[in-house]
Amino acid sequence: MEPSDEVLCERVAGRDEAAFDLLVARYQERAYRLAWSITRHAEDARDLSQEAFVRLYQSAGSFGGRAKFSTWFYRVLVNLCLDHRRKNRWWQRWARDDGDDPSGDSLLDRQPAPASDPVDALGRERALSSLWAAVDRLAPQQRAAVILQVQEELPTAEIATVLRCSEATVRVHLHRAVAALRKTVEKS
């Protein structure tokens, strides 16, 4: 039977390299995807997710087991990403395009295949494209709440733990985010 994340984390606290490797293997894709969703920059997402693993290795002993390991790890990662965005906000906009995907695909290109009716499909794709672009423009906490819910499928209680706020605050973040997104959809 595979050891749980929490057991592995305890072993990492005892400097068990194999346990650390196993945790990295389990979380690397989720960590990178989450970091990318917040930063929208591949290189930063790689650096930040790696930094989260370094922090995990260094402070695994401080994981008290009160929350799930995934929640604790997401908190470390989301904090790193939000701090990074805060620090780089002014020059990032100046130096980079919004979509810095090395493949060169636009957000529209990365959406699923169109439905049968081309006109409907085009309209829907435009709406979806503008919807995700609107997610990128949300306030950092709102955006993190949305991403944690729609991508990581975390319940409100866990999002609250990750963002260090109450569940009520998370609901407010989500509601305001959705209201802003709806406006975008209506405009488009």
Add this chain to the structure above:
Amino acid sequence: MANDDRDILDALARTAPAPPDVHWGRYRAELREKLETRRQRRSFAVVYANVTLALSAGLAGVLLFFAVWGGRENGTGVDLVTLDEALLGGRLGLLQQYAVVERLDLLEELDVIRNLDGLAAERRG
């Protein structure tokens, strides 16, 4: 959460863009490298902190020793004698020429000697 809100969140969940691909082997190798660098930096920091602590403790010990020992010396009065001897030692050359120094006293009286005649005339007058 209202149904409208749920619809929008569901639409986002269905259409979440995928991040660019990553070479996971390289990713883990980079992570190992970062971890190693951090470990080295940390062990250097620990050594540096220990050396600083040892030096500070040593310096504090030396200062304490001088403070306590010096205080004891002052308390017995031995230190003043030593200081006096050191000062006298510095003037040893002067003491060897004591005969000359003794005569210098006469020079101090020279003005008085010169005015002796005047003083005697004043008394007479």
